[in-house]
Amino acid sequence: MTSSERESPGRSVGDGRAGSDPGRLRTVAGFIEALRTLKAVEGLSLRELQRRTGLPHTTIAHALQPERPSLPPWDRVRALLVAFGVPEAALPRWKEAWTRLRLSPDGHAGPDPTRDPQTPPPSPPIPxxxxxxxxxxxxxxxxxxxxxxxxxxxxxxxxxxxxxxxxxxxxxxxxxxxxxxxxxxxxxxxxxxxxxxxxVPPRTPAATHAGYPVEEQGCPSASPAPTPPAKSPKPAPPASNGAAPSSPKTPAAWVARPAGDQQILSGTDFVLPVVSPVAEGDALVVSLMLTSTCPGRVEVTDTRGDEFRIVGDETDSSRHRTMLLAAFHVRPLTTADSIHVVYPHASKYNVTVDEFRGVGEAVGHAQAHGESGRTAFSTGSSRLDCAAGDLLVGAVGTNTGTAPAFAAEWTALPESKLSSYRLTSAYRTVPAAQSCALTGTTTAQWGAVMTALR
Structure with missing residues (x-):
C-alpha cells in the first residue's frame, strides 16, 4: 500500500465531518489524493470546477496532478475546497496541513506563505x-x-x-x-x-534573442538560456521514447489535435488535458505562442515520459515568442494523460498539439518575423532545403491585423484565438526536392516558424 493510499481520506477528511482531520495527511501525494477524492465524490468536471472557482481548467488540472512534487498555492487549494463543498469552519485545518507540508523538507517545502516572496529567508541558527x-x-x-x-x-x-x-x-x-x-x-x-x-542552484545569464536586450524587456535576468533549435540540416534523431516508430512506408499525414488551449494567465506553466487518444509510435508537434514573455528555457513533458525538443523558436520585437516542439515515436496516450508546459513568465499563451503519422525526426527548420502594416509573411530569409516526401509543419503567431492566410499548397489547421492574438498552424507534404518556406498573407505583426519532418 502506498503512502497516498494510506492517507486516502474519503469524504470525511474533506468536509471536516465525522471527526476526521486533514492534519493526518503526511505527504504531498496524500494531500493531492485527498483533493482528487473530493472531486471524485462530488462528480465535478474540470469545466464545472472552472465555473465555480474562476480558475482556468488547465490550472485546475495541474493542481490535481498526482505526480506533482509540491502543493499548489493556498489560494488555489482554498478555491477548490470551497468548490468541493468543504465548510468554512474546516478550512483552517486544511490550511494548517498545507502550511506544514509546504514547509517540510520531506514534503518538498515551498516558500513561507506568511512572508512576502521578495523577503529573503531567515538566516540559519548561529552556533x-x-x-x-x-x-x-x-x-x-x-x-x-x-x-x-x-x-x-x-x-x-x-x-x-x-x-x-x-x-x-x-x-x-x-x-x-x-x-x-x-x-x-x-x-x-x-x-x-x-x-x-x-x-540555490547557480544562475546563468539570460539569453538575448533577435537583438532585444534583456534589460529592455523587463524580464528576470537569471532565466536559463533557451534550448536552441537544431542548426544542422540533418540533425541526429532524438532518442526513442520506448515505442516502435511508424513503418517507413506509412505516408506522412496529420491525424488529430489531442490538446489545445489559450488563456490570459500570468504564470510560468500550465497543464493540457489530452482530449483524444494518441497512437503509439506517432509524433506530437506542439505549437506555442507566448505573449510579453522572456528569454529562457521552455520544456514540454507528458505523463508518459515522452521527450519533446525545440524544432523552431522565433521572438518578434514585441516579445511575442512563437515555437514548435516535437516528440517522436511517442508512447500511447489516453484521456487520462496530460501535457505539462513550463516556460518563462508570460501574460498570455496560445497552444495547440497536433498528432502526425509517418514521421520520425526533424531534419531542418526556418523562422522569421515582421512588423505590422505589411501584407505578407515568409520564412524565405532562412533557407531550408527539403526532400520529396518531407512533411512541413508551420506556425504563425500574430497580434491585431488580419488573420494569417497560408499559400495554396498548405493545409490550415484550426486557429487558437485569444482576443487579438492568434496562433495559426498548417502543414504540407513536399512533392519534390526544393527550397521550402512558410508563406502567406497578413497585415499583423507576425512571427513564423517551420520545421521539416521525415
Whole structure:
C-alpha cells in the first residue's frame, strides 16, 4: 500500500465531518489524493470546477496532478475546497496541513506563505561557539542573564535573540563585548550566505534573442538560456521514447489535435488535458505562442515520459515568442494523460498539439518575423532545403491585423484565438526536392516558424 493510499481520506477528511482531520495527511501525494477524492465524490468536471472557482481548467488540472512534487498555492487549494463543498469552519485545518507540508523538507517545502516572496529567508541558527565573548581583564560588569546549562541545544538560538541570551561568566569591558558581538553578526551573515549558496542552484545569464536586450524587456535576468533549435540540416534523431516508430512506408499525414488551449494567465506553466487518444509510435508537434514573455528555457513533458525538443523558436520585437516542439515515436496516450508546459513568465499563451503519422525526426527548420502594416509573411530569409516526401509543419503567431492566410499548397489547421492574438498552424507534404518556406498573407505583426519532418 502506498503512502497516498494510506492517507486516502474519503469524504470525511474533506468536509471536516465525522471527526476526521486533514492534519493526518503526511505527504504531498496524500494531500493531492485527498483533493482528487473530493472531486471524485462530488462528480465535478474540470469545466464545472472552472465555473465555480474562476480558475482556468488547465490550472485546475495541474493542481490535481498526482505526480506533482509540491502543493499548489493556498489560494488555489482554498478555491477548490470551497468548490468541493468543504465548510468554512474546516478550512483552517486544511490550511494548517498545507502550511506544514509546504514547509517540510520531506514534503518538498515551498516558500513561507506568511512572508512576502521578495523577503529573503531567515538566516540559519548561529552556533553557540561563535557567540562566546573573548575573556579579558577589567572589572566585572553588571550581572546579566545566566549562561545556559552545559549541553544546551544551540539550535534554540535564533539570530540576535540567541546572541543576547548567551553570556560567559568571564567577560571583558563593554567595548570588547561589542566587538565580539559584531564579529558574531558577521559570522552569522556569512553562514546565512553559505546556506543560501548550497540551496540555490547557480544562475546563468539570460539569453538575448533577435537583438532585444534583456534589460529592455523587463524580464528576470537569471532565466536559463533557451534550448536552441537544431542548426544542422540533418540533425541526429532524438532518442526513442520506448515505442516502435511508424513503418517507413506509412505516408506522412496529420491525424488529430489531442490538446489545445489559450488563456490570459500570468504564470510560468500550465497543464493540457489530452482530449483524444494518441497512437503509439506517432509524433506530437506542439505549437506555442507566448505573449510579453522572456528569454529562457521552455520544456514540454507528458505523463508518459515522452521527450519533446525545440524544432523552431522565433521572438518578434514585441516579445511575442512563437515555437514548435516535437516528440517522436511517442508512447500511447489516453484521456487520462496530460501535457505539462513550463516556460518563462508570460501574460498570455496560445497552444495547440497536433498528432502526425509517418514521421520520425526533424531534419531542418526556418523562422522569421515582421512588423505590422505589411501584407505578407515568409520564412524565405532562412533557407531550408527539403526532400520529396518531407512533411512541413508551420506556425504563425500574430497580434491585431488580419488573420494569417497560408499559400495554396498548405493545409490550415484550426486557429487558437485569444482576443487579438492568434496562433495559426498548417502543414504540407513536399512533392519534390526544393527550397521550402512558410508563406502567406497578413497585415499583423507576425512571427513564423517551420520545421521539416521525415
Amino acid at each position: 553557540a561557539e561563535a557567540s562566546t565573548p573573548v575573556p579579558g581583564p577589567g572589572p566585572a560588569p553588571d550581572p546579566g542573564p545566566e549562561e545556559p546549562a552545559p549541553g544546551a541545544d544551540a539550535r534554540g538560538l535564533r539570530g540576535l535573540r540567541g546572541l543576547r541570551g548567551l553570556r560567559s561568566p568571564r567577560r571583558g569591558p563593554r567595548w570588547r563585548r561589542a566587538v565580539t558581538h559584531a564579529v558574531a553578526l558577521v559570522l552569522g551573515a556569512a553562514l546565512g550566505a553559505a546556506a543560501m549558496a548550497t540551496t
